Amino acid sequence: xxxxxxDGVAKVINGVTYHVDAGETLAVLGESGSGKSVxxxxxxxxxxxxxxxxxxxxxxxxxxxxxxxxxEERRRxxxxxxxxxxxxxxxxxNPVFTVGFQIAEQFRVRRGMGRAEAKKRAxxxxxxxxxxxxxSRFSQYPHQFSGGMRQRAMIAMSLALDPEVLIADEPTTALxxxxxxxxxxxLAELQRxxxxxxxxxxxxxxxxxxVADRIxxxxxxxxxxxxxxxxxxxxxAHPYTIGLLESIPRxxxxxxxxxxxxxxxxxxxxxxxxxxxxxxxxxxQPVCREKIPPLLQVAPxxxxxxxxxxxxxxxx
Amino acid sequence: xxxxxxxRLLQLVPVFIGTTFLIYWLVWSVPGDPFAGKxxxxxxxxxxxxxxxxxxxxxxxxxxxxxxxxxxxFQGDFGETFSGxxxxxxxxxxxxxxxxxxxVALAIEALIGITxxxxxxxxxxxxxxxxxxxxxxxxxxxxxFVIGFVLQWLLGVQWGIVRPTVSSExxxxxxxxxxxxxxxxxxAYVARLARTSIAENRRxxxxxxxxxxxxxxxxxxxxxxxxxxxxPVVTLLGTDLGALxxxxxxxxxIFAVNGIGREVYRAIVTKESAxxxxxxxxxxxxxxxxxxxxxxxxxxxxxxxxxx
Numbered sequence: 001x002x003x004x005x006x007d008g009v010a011k012v013i014n015g016v017t018y019h020v021d022a023g024e025t026l027a028v029l030g031e032s033g034s035g036k037s038v039x040x041x042x043x044x045x046x047x048x049x050x051x052x053x054x055x056x057x058x059x060x061x062x063x064x065x066x067x068x069x070x071x072e073e074r075r076r077x078x079x080x081x082x083x084x085x086x087x088x089x090x091x092x093x094n095p096v097f098t099v100g101f102q103i104a105e106q107f108r109v110r111r112g113m114g115r116a117e118a119k120k121r122a123x124x125x126x127x128x129x130x131x132x133x134x135x136s137r138f139s140q141y142p143h144q145f146s147g148g149m150r151q152r153a154m155i156a157m158s159l160a161l162d163p164e165v166l167i168a169d170e171p172t173t174a175l176x177x178x179x180x181x182x183x184x185x186x187l188a189e190l191q192r193x194x195x196x197x198x199x200x201x202x203x204x205x206x207x208x209x210x211v212a213d214r215i216x217x218x219x220x221x222x223x224x225x226x227x228x229x230x231x232x233x234x235x236x237a238h239p240y241t242i243g244l245l246e247s248i249p250r251x252x253x254x255x256x257x258x259x260x261x262x263x264x265x266x267x268x269x270x271x272x273x274x275x276x277x278x279x280x281x282x283x284x285q286p287v288c289r290e291k292i293p294p295l296l297q298v299a300p301x302x303x304x305x306x307x308x309x310x311x312x313x314x315x316x
Numbered sequence: 317x318x319x320x321x322x323x324r325l326l327q328l329v330p331v332f333i334g335t336t337f338l339i340y341w342l343v344w345s346v347p348g349d350p351f352a353g354k355x356x357x358x359x360x361x362x363x364x365x366x367x368x369x370x371x372x373x374x375x376x377x378x379x380x381x382x383x384x385x386x387x388x389x390f391q392g393d394f395g396e397t398f399s400g401x402x403x404x405x406x407x408x409x410x411x412x413x414x415x416x417x418x419x420v421a422l423a424i425e426a427l428i429g430i431t432x433x434x435x436x437x438x439x440x441x442x443x444x445x446x447x448x449x450x451x452x453x454x455x456x457x458x459x460x461f462v463i464g465f466v467l468q469w470l471l472g473v474q475w476g477i478v479r480p481t482v483s484s485e486x487x488x489x490x491x492x493x494x495x496x497x498x499x500x501x502x503x504a505y506v507a508r509l510a511r512t513s514i515a516e517n518r519r520x521x522x523x524x525x526x527x528x529x530x531x532x533x534x535x536x537x538x539x540x541x542x543x544x545x546x547x548p549v550v551t552l553l554g555t556d557l558g559a560l561x562x563x564x565x566x567x568x569x570i571f572a573v574n575g576i577g578r579e580v581y582r583a584i585v586t587k588e589s590a591x592x593x594x595x596x597x598x599x600x601x602x603x604x605x606x607x608x609x610x611x612x613x614x615x616x617x618x619x620x621x622x623x624x
Contacts, residue, residue, distance in 0.1 A: 046524045046527050071533075075531075075532065075533075076530065077530070080530060084528045086521060086525065088521065091520070091521040091522065092521045092522060093522060093525065094522040094526070094540050094543075094544070095544070095618070095619070096618055096619060098619075105531070106529055106531075109532070109535060110530060110531075141620070143619075157525075157529070158528075158529075161530070
């Protein structure tokens with residue numbers, strides 16, 4: 001998929017492949033501009049076109065490619081098959097309708113329920129996401145909710161039709177740290193109860209460690225590493241992942257300067273030849289400037305797109 | 317809310333007094349003799365002039381005259397013309413016609429303007445968008461009397477589809493063409509405002525959410541997008557009613573509508589100050605009330621706005 005802008009074509013996603021199973025949490029990790037949100041928007045079919053264009057690939061849901069479906073078929077999957085929650089619930093909720101209306105709307109439009117029944121179900125949903133006084137909250141507007149409550153309402157809305165997969169695009173980024181933890185706990189709990197697949201898009205390594213089963217690390221529109229969460233933290237198989245993990249502030253290194261990955265992510269209109277990470281990579285060799293490393297399996301259940309992945313994995 | 321309303325209503329008082337005085341003073345200071353031509357070819361006899369001057373207090377300072385006028389106004393009496401006809405009668409006869417015409421114009425303006433705005437706002441730079449942009453430019457650039465005379469000639473005379481003029485019954489079908497003419501310029505502005513507003517909100521996060529919820533496109537646009545986008549448009553439409561009524565004079569002239577435009581014109585020419593002032597006073601009231609209504613409607617449309 002690419003963005004066609006006045007300054008040129010930005011190849012935003014390049015051969016990204018990931019999957020999620022029922023009851024599983026996949027975290028998609030990456031810096032701003034690495035293509036993680038755009039991938040999710042492509043899956044949902046809510047990409048702004050123009051400038052965004054899907055130029056190839058497949059989005060398979062139960063084995064069926066959603067990109068070749070009719071608009072109507074695709075619409076039916078939204079909400080019921082795959083639902084999504086967004087980073088900023090204040091702008092993602094419609095400011096001129098009550099929160100209750102926006103939840104009940106789905107029961108009325110998608111399930112054909114009457115007004116009273118839809119309201120009852122919507123209040124149940126608000127209850128499930130632990131919003132106190134759900135009944136009176138039903139008729140309040142988004143701006144009357146606090147940030148955390150708003151995100152809860154957003155979650156209630158996305159889960160209304162009992163989706164099989166939930167995509168959460170930076171669900172806690174806009175929230176206070178204390179509220180972040182509550183929202184993540186809630187998401188994890190709801191996911192367990194409903195056995196749904198959760199795709200968690202984030203740049204927050206702390207959030208990932210707690211809830212994810214598997215992690216896909218994205219860089220410059222590609223997946224550079226995919227692994228089980230424990231293995232990834234224990235033994236990263238890509239220099240970028242190593243850099244990310246090293247840049248987490250640590251209590252036992254108090255007083256020392258924070259470690260960072262040097263340089264900036266590449267301009268997506270002008271991705272360097274070879275491995276896109278090579279200008280910033282401490283291990284870069286001449287081969288990295290010439291050949292794009294493919295995402296290859298390095299051990300059962302884990303893959304890395306680095307010419308030296310095997311060395312990294314076998315290193316102690 | 318109650319206090320807000322009270323405050324707003326109290327604010328109307330100085331505005332009302334100020335505007336009406338301004339109008340009164342303007343009409344008073346226009347040069348001319350109210351009795352010119354009243355008595356045929358000859359000058360009016362001294363006694364007649366003296367009697368009329370006395371009766372209508374024309375020798376009094378303007379402030380006294382104004383105070384006297386306002387005193388009667390608050391008793392529901394708009395005064396009378398120099399020929400003794402009650403201004404109330406003139407208003408009762410002329411205002412409903414103008415109001416009807418203005419309402420038809422407003423309805424046409426809203427219907428066509430919003431439809432065109434929504435369609436073009438959703439698909440910018442398409443054929444329809446360009447067509448609407450060019451035609452709105454036409455409507456804005458052409459003076460009302462040109463559009464009026466051209467449509468009257470084309471539809472009424474040449475093709476004979478409609479009656480060229482409006483009958484005294486003021487039937488709705490007869491008012492469609494005059495209404496279109498009267499509302500044409502505003503219609504163009506409504507279309508452009510609606511287009512911009514829709515295009516702006518089209519990319520809003522909540523629209524994306526509505527799509528992600530799996531709502532049909534009809535509902536995403538018709539409920540979520542429209543409600544947000546129409547807030548500025550409604551404001552424009554609401555305040556436009558007064559402008560349409562006041563600006564109807566040309567349209568009324570072309571289509572022979574017996575409205576306030578014709579009356580006000582006649583009254584200005586014959587220096588019938590009571591008639592001019594009274595008609596404008598009612599117009600000012602329409603403006604003020606519509607303004608207040610629009611502000612209240614604002615709060616109803618956008619729950620984030622609260623008055624206290």
